[in-house]
Amino acid sequence: MADMHAGIGPFLGVLLAGRGWATGAIGTVTAIGGIAGLVATTPAGALIDATTRKRATVIVAGVFTVAASGLILLSRQFWVVAGAQAATAIAGAVLGPAVIGITLGVVRQAGFTAQNGRNQAYNHAGNMAGAALSGLLGWRYGFAAVFWLAALFALITITAVLMIPARRIDHQAARGAITTDHHQNRRRGLQALVESPPLLALAGAVTLFHLGNAAMLPLYGLAVVATHANPFITVASTVVIAQAVMIGAALSAMRIAETRGYWLAIMIAFTALPIRGLIAAGIITTWGVIPVQILDGIGAGMLSVAVPGLVARLLDGTGHINAGQGAVLTAQGIGAAISPLLGGYLAQEFGYRTTFTVLGALSVGALVIWVKYRSVLQPGTTARAAEMTSAGCEPGVTHSPAE
Numbered sequence: 001m002a003d004m005h006a007g008i009g010p011f012l013g014v015l016l017a018g019r020g021w022a023t024g025a026i027g028t029v030t031a032i033g034g035i036a037g038l039v040a041t042t043p044a045g046a047l048i049d050a051t052t053r054k055r056a057t058v059i060v061a062g063v064f065t066v067a068a069s070g071l072i073l074l075s076r077q078f079w080v081v082a083g084a085q086a087a088t089a090i091a092g093a094v095l096g097p098a099v100i101g102i103t104l105g106v107v108r109q110a111g112f113t114a115q116n117g118r119n120q121a122y123n124h125a126g127n128m129a130g131a132a133l134s135g136l137l138g139w140r141y142g143f144a145a146v147f148w149l150a151a152l153f154a155l156i157t158i159t160a161v162l163m164i165p166a167r168r169i170d171h172q173a174a175r176g177a178i179t180t181d182h183h184q185n186r187r188r189g190l191q192a193l194v195e196s197p198p199l200l201a202l203a204g205a206v207t208l209f210h211l212g213n214a215a216m217l218p219l220y221g222l223a224v225v226a227t228h229a230n231p232f233i234t235v236a237s238t239v240v241i242a243q244a245v246m247i248g249a250a251l252s253a254m255r256i257a258e259t260r261g262y263w264l265a266i267m268i269a270f271t272a273l274p275i276r277g278l279i280a281a282g283i284i285t286t287w288g289v290i291p292v293q294i295l296d297g298i299g300a301g302m303l304s305v306a307v308p309g310l311v312a313r314l315l316d317g318t319g320h321i322n323a324g325q326g327a328v329l330t331a332q333g334i335g336a337a338i339s340p341l342l343g344g345y346l347a348q349e350f351g352y353r354t355t356f357t358v359l360g361a362l363s364v365g366a367l368v369i370w371v372k373y374r375s376v377l378q379p380g381t382t383a384r385a386a387e388m389t390s391a392g393c394e395p396g397v398t399h400s401p402a403e
Contacts, residue, residue: 036087037333069147100116106169109313117305124301198310212360223284223352226352273360274363
């Protein structure tokens with residue numbers, strides 16, 4: 001699914017820059033996609049909570065993602081490209097909660113931390129392999145090859161999703177319901193979303209993190225390409241290095257969560273970004289991609305496991321886990337949508353070095369929230385592990401409903 005979801009996206013900035021687009025316009029198109037995804041994310045989570053056709057949602061979203069990549073490749077019109085970006089973002093808003101819902105439905109809460117960690121490790125491995133193949137094929141055959149690779153992976157994804165037996169997905173467990181009373185689940189779920197201090201603190205922290213993080217990779221790629229480096233190899237290497245590190249980071253986050261709780265894993269992720277911004281501002285060369293993207297891999301890899309896992313624990317029993325995932329992703333999307341717009345115009349007016357410094361500084365706010373609200377957040381990140389231990393459950397072990 002990873003390469004299908006990415007499509008031509010990682011190469012969008014280089015593609016549009018090659019067509020003569022200014023960084024401000026590129027940032028605007030990216031921001032439009034981010035806003036569309038932002039609007040769609042919470043409803044997408046609610047859809048996954050409600051539907052018993054979770055496999056079908058993955059398939060439909062994948063087809064739309066590939067079709068949107070084709071439009072970006074074929075059209076040079078601003079609003080066509082912007083519309084395709086929006087469609088890609090909306091499809092992506094469905095894919096995340098759908099995979100989380102399927103995972104919870106198959107392994108339930110007892111097995112979620114371990115399985116989600118493995119899911120994310122494979123996801124990052126897929127991103128790494130897809131980016132490497134895209135870079136090589138794009139360098140040899142052009143941007144069209146990147147699109148056809150995504151289409152090929154879409155077919156493989158559809159096959160893989162259909163191999164998951166529909167009867168093995170427990171849709172009550174998939175949304176964290178403890179009762180079949182839908183009115184009761186709705187009331188408790190909405191209360192949990194609005195009235196949970198840990199969830200609100202998490203949402204605020206990830207918003208600031210992604211405000212600084214989202215624009216850094218594409219802008220750093222553009223900065224290095226501006227030094228006359230090969231665009232395909234440069235962009236592919238930024239993705240490959242980060243995703244390789246994310247594999248280890250995701251598995252490490254899984255282990256940390258099982259032994260020390262999610263608070264520490266998320267703290268490590270938030271710490272990596274300010275350091276990354278300073279290094280990016282000081283080193284704009286081909287080899288500078290290595291330290292910049294290693295830190296990206298640590299931050300994003302940790303969060304890819306820790307944030308969904310923490311939300312699943314906080315909202316267990318409400319019947320609205322995926323709506324909660326969507327709410328936190330919406331907050332995250334606010335930062336991610338504004339980041340490329342802000343970063344694009346900062347780069348245009350003040351240069352890349354100033355931009356990376358500002359983006360790194362913005363993310364310090366996430367650290368402030370995380371440390372300030374530690375007493376509220378840390379108990380929630382370890383409570384479920386304590387409950388599992390007292391019940392005699394080992395982390396990562398799946399139990400059937402009868403057990």
